[in-house]
Amino acid sequence: MKYPIFAQRMARVQPNAIGELLRMGADPAIISFAGGYPDGTLFPSRALSEIFAELAGQHGAQSLQYTVSDGAPALREQIAARLVKTQGAACSASDVLVLQGSQQGLDLVGKLLIDPGDTVITESPSFLGAFIAFAPCEPRYRGVRMDENGMDMDHMEAVLKDTPRAKFIYTIPEFQNPTGVCLSLPRRQRLIELANAHGIFILEDTAYWDVRFAGEALPSLKSLDTQGRVIQLGSFSKILAPGLRIGWVTAAPEIIAKLGLLKLAADTQCSTLNMAAISAYLARHDIEAHIDVLRGAYRRKKELMLDTMRRSFPQEVSFTDPEGGLFTWLTFPQGFDAEAFMRARMLGEAKVAYVPGASFYPEAQEANHARVNYSGQSDERIVAGMTALGRVLKDELARRA
Amino acid sequence: MKYPIFAQRMARVQPNAIGELLRMGADPAIISFAGGYPDGTLFPSRALSEIFAELAGQHGAQSLQYTVSDGAPALREQIAARLVKTQGAACSASDVLVLQGSQQGLDLVGKLLIDPGDTVITESPSFLGAFIAFAPCEPRYRGVRMDENGMDMDHMEAVLKDTPRAKFIYTIPEFQNPTGVCLSLPRRQRLIELANAHGIFILEDTAYWDVRFAGEALPSLKSLDTQGRVIQLGSFSKILAPGLRIGWVTAAPEIIAKLGLLKLAADTQCSTLNMAAISAYLARHDIEAHIDVLRGAYRRKKELMLDTMRRSFPQEVSFTDPEGGLFTWLTFPQGFDAEAFMRARMLGEAKVAYVPGASFYPEAQEANHARVNYSGQSDERIVAGMTALGRVLKDELARRA
Numbered sequence: 079m080k081y082p083i084f085a086q087r088m089a090r091v092q093p094n095a096i097g098e099l100l101r102m103g104a105d106p107a108i109i110s111f112a113g114g115y116p117d118g119t120l121f122p123s124r125a126l127s128e129i130f131a132e133l134a135g136q137h138g139a140q141s142l143q144y145t146v147s148d149g150a151p152a153l154r155e156q157i158a159a160r161l162v163k164t165q166g167a168a169c170s171a172s173d174v175l176v177l178q179g180s181q182q183g184l185d186l187v188g189k190l191l192i193d194p195g196d197t198v199i200t201e202s203p204s205f206l207g208a209f210i211a212f213a214p215c216e217p218r219y220r221g222v223r224m225d226e227n228g229m230d231m232d233h234m235e236a237v238l239k240d241t242p243r244a245k246f247i248y249t250i251p252e253f254q255n256p257t258g259v260c261l262s263l264p265r266r267q268r269l270i271e272l273a274n275a276h277g278i279f280i281l282e283d284t285a286y287w288d289v290r291f292a293g294e295a296l297p298s299l300k301s302l303d304t305q306g307r308v309i310q311l312g313s314f315s316k317i318l319a320p321g322l323r324i325g326w327v328t329a330a331p332e333i334i335a336k337l338g339l340l341k342l343a344a345d346t347q348c349s350t351l352n353m354a355a356i357s358a359y360l361a362r363h364d365i366e367a368h369i370d371v372l373r374g375a376y377r378r379k380k381e382l383m384l385d386t387m388r389r390s391f392p393q394e395v396s397f398t399d400p401e402g403g404l405f406t407w408l409t410f411p412q413g414f415d416a417e418a419f420m421r422a423r424m425l426g427e428a429k430v431a432y433v434p435g436a437s438f439y440p441e442a443q444e445a446n447h448a449r450v451n452y453s454g455q456s457d458e459r460i461v462a463g464m465t466a467l468g469r470v471l472k473d474e475l476a477r478r479a
Numbered sequence: 480m481k482y483p484i485f486a487q488r489m490a491r492v493q494p495n496a497i498g499e500l501l502r503m504g505a506d507p508a509i510i511s512f513a514g515g516y517p518d519g520t521l522f523p524s525r526a527l528s529e530i531f532a533e534l535a536g537q538h539g540a541q542s543l544q545y546t547v548s549d550g551a552p553a554l555r556e557q558i559a560a561r562l563v564k565t566q567g568a569a570c571s572a573s574d575v576l577v578l579q580g581s582q583q584g585l586d587l588v589g590k591l592l593i594d595p596g597d598t599v600i601t602e603s604p605s606f607l608g609a610f611i612a613f614a615p616c617e618p619r620y621r622g623v624r625m626d627e628n629g630m631d632m633d634h635m636e637a638v639l640k641d642t643p644r645a646k647f648i649y650t651i652p653e654f655q656n657p658t659g660v661c662l663s664l665p666r667r668q669r670l671i672e673l674a675n676a677h678g679i680f681i682l683e684d685t686a687y688w689d690v691r692f693a694g695e696a697l698p699s700l701k702s703l704d705t706q707g708r709v710i711q712l713g714s715f716s717k718i719l720a721p722g723l724r725i726g727w728v729t730a731a732p733e734i735i736a737k738l739g740l741l742k743l744a745a746d747t748q749c750s751t752l753n754m755a756a757i758s759a760y761l762a763r764h765d766i767e768a769h770i771d772v773l774r775g776a777y778r779r780k781k782e783l784m785l786d787t788m789r790r791s792f793p794q795e796v797s798f799t800d801p802e803g804g805l806f807t808w809l810t811f812p813q814g815f816d817a818e819a820f821m822r823a824r825m826l827g828e829a830k831v832a833y834v835p836g837a838s839f840y841p842e843a844q845e846a847n848h849a850r851v852n853y854s855g856q857s858d859e860r861i862v863a864g865m866t867a868l869g870r871v872l873k874d875e876l877a878r879r880a
Contacts, residue, residue: 083680084737085594085616091740118539126543127536130752135528138519142527142720146502178579178746185745189615193486210744214590215486279484319543321751336485339492343611344586345579349750350722351531 109463115454149176150353180325184211203438219440228261246279253403256449290402291377306330390468510864516855550577551754581726585612604839620841629662647680654804657850691803692778707731791869
């Protein structure tokens with residue numbers, strides 16, 4: 079062949095930490111805090127079991143057949159109604175597209191907006207899965223500095239002025255992945271103003287929105303949007319069950335129309351059965367009551383983990399105290415390489431896994447961080463894992479001192 | 480903005496017949512032969528109902544949780560074992576990637592191989608869903624003429640010589656969509672030789688492979704492959720239930736590795752629950768016996784439809800007599816526009832829908848064809864719909880004479 083076998087975009091699509099770390103998490107000898115697993119014991123299994131049995135068992139079951147590509151109409155209605163109720167956002171069924179998890183929204187929005195060489199602006203650090211999704215579209219990245227109130231808007235403004243081909247800002251305003259931090263209300267307002275002034279889209283990822291267990295809910299960027307610039311992604315993965323693979327996108331009508339074409343092209347439709355099952359669950363059960371149970375459970379797990387870390391970690395290691403979501407973000411002393419430590423000592427001696435932080439950075443990587451999940455493991459394993467990690471960390475830092 | 484909002488690729492992603500026609504099919508007043516719907520009354524509903532109830536109902540249900548991106552390991556084993564058994568192809572679990580229907584395979588292979596301006600060679604006509612999937616990658620197309628034995632290999636050779644940037648050949652060797660035709664064994668052998676000589680990939684779509692109700696099974700292109708050039712797509716949509724959205728791809732290890740990265744990027748993974756349910760179905764039930772039932776039912780429906788067409792259609796309209804699959808392909812007299820007729824008279828007077836053939840063509844469109852599905856409607860509606868269509872067709876052709 080006179081030309082490369084693989085398309086040029088494949089040069090940017092490379093194996094990375096997530097795949098390897100999910101495999102590590104599957105080793106029963108390792109207590110993994112690497113994934114973003116919700117607590118499986120909290121899934122509404124009995125309710126879903128009854129619903130699936132009924133839907134799959136209907137003669138000539140409609141739920142096993144093809145359906146319309148944009149998603150089951152009843153479910154689109156329910157998602158829109160719930161967004162109106164929980165966010166006060168203007169939203170109707172036709173503004174909602176059902177997706178194969180919100181990850182698919184990242185893939186489709188990348189396809190919709192990014193030409194090779196366009197720039198995507200993200201929090202620094204940001205969600206690794208977004209970098210993976212955008213990679214085939216070959217974007218460049220600019221990262222915006224964060225503190226305990228989310229992105230620094232002065233830095234955002236400087237980046238926007240400095241980046242003529244910025245295409246959109248990708249942000250997780252609630253309990254950000256990986257840091258667990260929320261974007262404050264004044265910064266949300268300024269972000270909308272900046273997006274309007276620079277004529278740029280915002281991709282708002284609300285995967286963790288509902289899992290708030292402390293503090294007060296803040297307006298979503300979509301509810302603050304004045305010019306149809308916000309494309310919002312959401313998901314049932316954290317509030318119902320990730321194994322169903324159902325999420326959604328809501329945006330201005332011309333954006334939804336284009337994303338609908340890309341959804342049809344990508345995989346025809348989501349599982350009819352899984353959409354019907356979630357629709358039935360929402361119709362028959364009180365999902366808000368279920369989410370309240372999750373909030374209580376995750377607050378307790380977060381506190382258990384942070385208490386254990388406060389007791390067992392060396393003082394030089396700090397961590398965020400999130401008001402919701404699934405993650406805390408560890409910061410080790412300058413010069414500490416979280417990935418090297420994990421490979422050299424932590425996996426073998428503490429039998430614990432996290433996600434080293436370097437791969438979460440859109441530009442210059444910082445090696446002295448790690449993302450830790452507190453939702454997926456049992457209380458016993460949280461205490462055992464974090465105690466063991468603290469012990470090995472203390473030893474490691476003492477050796478270095 | 481000084482540059483376009485949408486990525487350049489979106490110029491090729493446009494609304495088309497499938498979306499509109501699926502909407503028409505949803506109108507209960509219309510008897511639609513437009514979709515590729517399997518017969519819902521043949522779904523193994525009771526078995527699936529029991530399996531779903533059990534899997535979703537397990538405490539801390541693993542089947543509702545995240546799993547590995549490449550697909551449930553047990554299901555990959557079962558798919559590989561079945562390919563060995565039914566095709567005699569060399570295949571193991573690691574050669575298989577579970578996908579969101581085989582449509583996702585078209586999207587991922589497009590991403591893997593196509594740079595803008597590369598050429599994809601297809602049957603002429605070919606599957607509309609493939610054109611839709613490849614569109615975001617901005618390929619060109621060359622079509623290869625077909626007869627009752629599939630693609631004309633002299634024409635294929637001429638096209639290959641004439642197309643330096645041909646990237647792969649997309650083909651449906653069994654019961655092709657839309658024509659229902661099979662590629663003969665000598666042509667399969669020559670196709671492999673030509674692919675080897677020209678250093679080109681073959682994307683073999685076997686979505687209908689198992690639904691053979693007449694004639695003898697032919698070797699798959701994958702089983703004839705000598706150089707790892709065949710990427711094969713398969714699906715449970717036609718042999719189990721399309722609403723589960725589970726298909727697969729099998730190919731050489733370096734291809735599977737790249738496609739696995741693209742799958743992770745696109746939507747993380749398929750539904751854990753649906754993969755587990757199909758795996759349990761394959762373990763506990765005899766899918767070959769189930770497929771035998773489908774074969775008998777679809778042969779009967781095909782014969783019912785063709786008998787009705789023979790009785791009621793004007794002689795100037797011909798149609799293929801497929802040995803399997805879900806479709807027959809109508810050819811109207813030269814100068815007849817199947818889409819204009821459908822809109823002007825057929826929908827209103829016969830209350831019947833098909834897919835006009837023009838949009839199935841990769842290059843010059845032929846307007847005097849239509850694709851008709853015989854699997855999705857009841858016997859009564861097949862007879863009523865085809866009788867009504869014949870009546871309006873006779874009147875239309877008589878007016879023109």
